[in-house]
Amino acid sequence: MSLFKIDQKKCKRDGICAAECPAQIIVQADKKSFPSLLDNSEEFCFNCGHCVAVCPYGALTLSTMPLVACPPIQKELLPDADTVKNFLQARRSIRQYKDKVVSRKLLAEMIDTARYAHTASNAQEVHWTVFQNPGDVRKLAGMVVDFTKIILPVITDVERAKRMQRLVDAWADGKDRVMRGAPHLIVVHSPADQPFPTTDCAIALTYLELYAFSKGLGTCWAGYFTLAAVMHEPLMKVLDLPAGHKCFGAVMVGYPKFRYHRIPMRNKPPISWR
Ligand SMILES: Cc1cc2nc3c(=O)[nH]c(=O)nc-3n(C[C@H](O)[C@H](O)[C@H](O)COP(=O)(O)O)c2cc1C
Numbered sequence: 001m002s003l004f005k006i007d008q009k010k011c012k013r014d015g016i017c018a019a020e021c022p023a024q025i026i027v028q029a030d031k032k033s034f035p036s037l038l039d040n041s042e043e044f045c046f047n048c049g050h051c052v053a054v055c056p057y058g059a060l061t062l063s064t065m066p067l068v069a070c071p072p073i074q075k076e077l078l079p080d081a082d083t084v085k086n087f088l089q090a091r092r093s094i095r096q097y098k099d100k101v102v103s104r105k106l107l108a109e110m111i112d113t114a115r116y117a118h119t120a121s122n123a124q125e126v127h128w129t130v131f132q133n134p135g136d137v138r139k140l141a142g143m144v145v146d147f148t149k150i151i152l153p154v155i156t157d158v159e160r161a162k163r164m165q166r167l168v169d170a171w172a173d174g175k176d177r178v179m180r181g182a183p184h185l186i187v188v189h190s191p192a193d194q195p196f197p198t199t200d201c202a203i204a205l206t207y208l209e210l211y212a213f214s215k216g217l218g219t220c221w222a223g224y225f226t227l228a229a230v231m232h233e234p235l236m237k238v239l240d241l242p243a244g245h246k247c248f249g250a251v252m253v254g255y256p257k258f259r260y261h262r263i264p265m266r267n268k269p270p271i272s273w274r
Pocket residue numbers: 091092093094095177178180220221222223224225
């Protein structure tokens with residue numbers, strides 16, 4: 001089956017798909033011809049779907065991307081710039097959670113939205129491990145504390161060592177500064193040999209965090225966990241990631257206990273205009 005199919009009744013020969021194709025494998029000789037694929041070029045298609053998405057007439061499909069699987073953009077639902085700016089400025093890292101679990105349906109919906117995050121070469125190699133059970137999240141926090149105790153004696157950065165010591169002391173005092181008492185943890189991992197796995201995973205988690213905020217949920221990056229997840233054998237065993245995969249990030253998830261009423265200050269961006 002050919003990868004590329006043009007419905008000649010719908011195609012207006014406007015040349016948009018050929019101009020848009022990032023791999024430049026769609027060609028159109030002139031305004032009288034229909035677009036087509038360059039000979040022997042299918043292997044260079046990275047299935048980004050731009051050709052399908054950009055055609056105003058639904059004239060083009062890929063065998064990997066039927067039109068029914070590519071719904072129209074609901075333009076009336078797109079937020080205006082002020083709405084987006086206010087939304088982005090209002091998101092906060094949440095460290096106080098209600099004693100209430102998030103449904104599996106909603107956790108799945110968050111990941112289903114985050115899968116639309118962009119990835120280098122459209123690799124889409126962002127994998128997810130979801131710890132749904134609050135008891136398991138607490139156990140993971142304990143393992144991170146164990147790891148912190150092990151590495152503390154070799155930390156030479158005094159300030160960092162102080163922060164880590166506080167984390168250990170808090171745990172001994174019954175306070176969880178690792179997972180902040182969040183009921184759930186969502187971990188992202190990717191084959192480590194991808195071109196940009198750290199970036200792909202961070203962008204996907206950012207999508208997830210923003211969507212979570214829009215759904216009234218709270219999230220916070222689990223930085224201590226992410227460090228331990230690539231260095232602490234017992235934790236790596238529990239994570240049990242597929243061979244060749246590495247953890248590139250994790251976020252705590254739950255219902256926030258408090259609401260925010262102001263946007264805190266942030267530094268002026270150091271920009272060098274050239
Ligand atoms: C990579 C990364 C790791 C982080 N790790 C932690 C963490 O382990 N614990 C925590 O409470 N917050 C963590 N945070 C949250 C930051 O402290 C927070 O984003 C920052 O203070 C700004 O606050 P805001 O997110 O509310 O704007 C992390 C954030 C990032 C981006």
